Amino acid sequence: MRSIEARGLTKEFKVYQSRPGLKGAFRDLLNRQYRTIRAVDAIDLTIEQGEMVAYIGENGAGKSTTIKMLTGILQPTAGELKVNGFDPHREREKFVKTIGVVFGQRSQLWWDIAVQESFRLLKQVYQVPDADYKQRLDRMIEVLDIGELLDQPVRKLSLGQRMRCELVAALIHQPKLLFLDEPTIGLDVLVKENIRVFLREINREFGTTVLLTTHDISDIEALCSRVVMLDQGKVIYDGGLQELRRNWVKGKKVHFELAREVDMSELEARTAGMPLRWERKGERQVVLHLEQPDLAVSDVLAQIVQHVHIVEMQIEEVSTEEIVRKIYQEGMTLA
Numbered sequence: 001m002r003s004i005e006a007r008g009l010t011k012e013f014k015v016y017q018s019r020p021g022l023k024g025a026f027r028d029l030l031n032r033q034y035r036t037i038r039a040v041d042a043i044d045l046t047i048e049q050g051e052m053v054a055y056i057g058e059n060g061a062g063k064s065t066t067i068k069m070l071t072g073i074l075q076p077t078a079g080e081l082k083v084n085g086f087d088p089h090r091e092r093e094k095f096v097k098t099i100g101v102v103f104g105q106r107s108q109l110w111w112d113i114a115v116q117e118s119f120r121l122l123k124q125v126y127q128v129p130d131a132d133y134k135q136r137l138d139r140m141i142e143v144l145d146i147g148e149l150l151d152q153p154v155r156k157l158s159l160g161q162r163m164r165c166e167l168v169a170a171l172i173h174q175p176k177l178l179f180l181d182e183p184t185i186g187l188d189v190l191v192k193e194n195i196r197v198f199l200r201e202i203n204r205e206f207g208t209t210v211l212l213t214t215h216d217i218s219d220i221e222a223l224c225s226r227v228v229m230l231d232q233g234k235v236i237y238d239g240g241l242q243e244l245r246r247n248w249v250k251g252k253k254v255h256f257e258l259a260r261e262v263d264m265s266e267l268e269a270r271t272a273g274m275p276l277r278w279e280r281k282g283e284r285q286v287v288l289h290l291e292q293p294d295l296a297v298s299d300v301l302a303q304i305v306q307h308v309h310i311v312e313m314q315i316e317e318v319s320t321e322e323i324v325r326k327i328y329q330e331g332m333t334l335a
């Protein structure tokens, strides 16, 4: 079963332009000029039930606009879209029962009433049977550790407390698909970890599909094996996190500290023909630049350990965050 199937999904906005001065304002009244922004530009996206996918891109790339179409808030300008088997906009009433949504800035909890009252209201809205409701809620209260918050009005909760309650609210009806927009923004490390563990659990246990938009790369590393990257409304990468790293990490650096002064010519001679470069950093310090991702550090070590005494060694990996930043900066097409 497919969670999301989009073909040529497009959204255009008309943005009215105003001309300067009083004369301009009059002319605008009679004949308004506008330009068209293609916020989402013919994207194809297929997400299978049970996948956890990160949907990322720079500010203005078109992420929110896509999510708004996928959740039925906006109607696409063009393209075909099925989410959980429904047309999200046209079949909105039936469709919303099959999704859960956590948008960092917007709350689905009622501000002035106790958290558990909000949960009860949502139970009514989604017509969750009593037994299911009790079982799900008890479990979520325990895993997310929100027992003490249930009697508090939402306005009194800290951001981390509120986000945990938002997650419960989004999952009361056990949706097949969960949209998360910046779920861990501004949260401390412990709460973040708590939320990630919980998300992995519901994914494993119920096969819940998760589509996550985030600027926090550690969320992606912790949760998603697939990344869809958007740039100017177009998908520029759709694939595994590992492949993304492999494509972009052109090499690694290994820092060595040796027992004796470095003999560069010996290192070079022993590793001749390998795609690497040695750099002297100090009397006993040397850096190895591996220039191809498939050259293993162990292959190089095998050539030199018999001849040089290594005191310390440190491999410098490029973080996913750096890779993503590089892709945004260079605007390369990977797809």
Ligand SMILES: Nc1ncnc2c1ncn2[C@@H]1O[C@H](COP(=O)(O)OP(=O)(O)OP(=O)(O)O)[C@@H](O)[C@H]1O
Pocket (backbone or CB within 6 Å): 013, 014, 015, 037, 038, 039, 057, 058, 059, 060, 061, 062, 063, 064, 065, 066
């Ligand atoms: N209602 C609207 N009217 C006109 N233009 C819009 C509207 N909503 C979004 N846009 C434009 O569409 C483009 C994509 O915006 P969108 O909010 O989808 O990006 P985003 O990737 O979610 O960015 P961010 O990370 O900042 O939330 C931007 O150029 C934005 O200005």
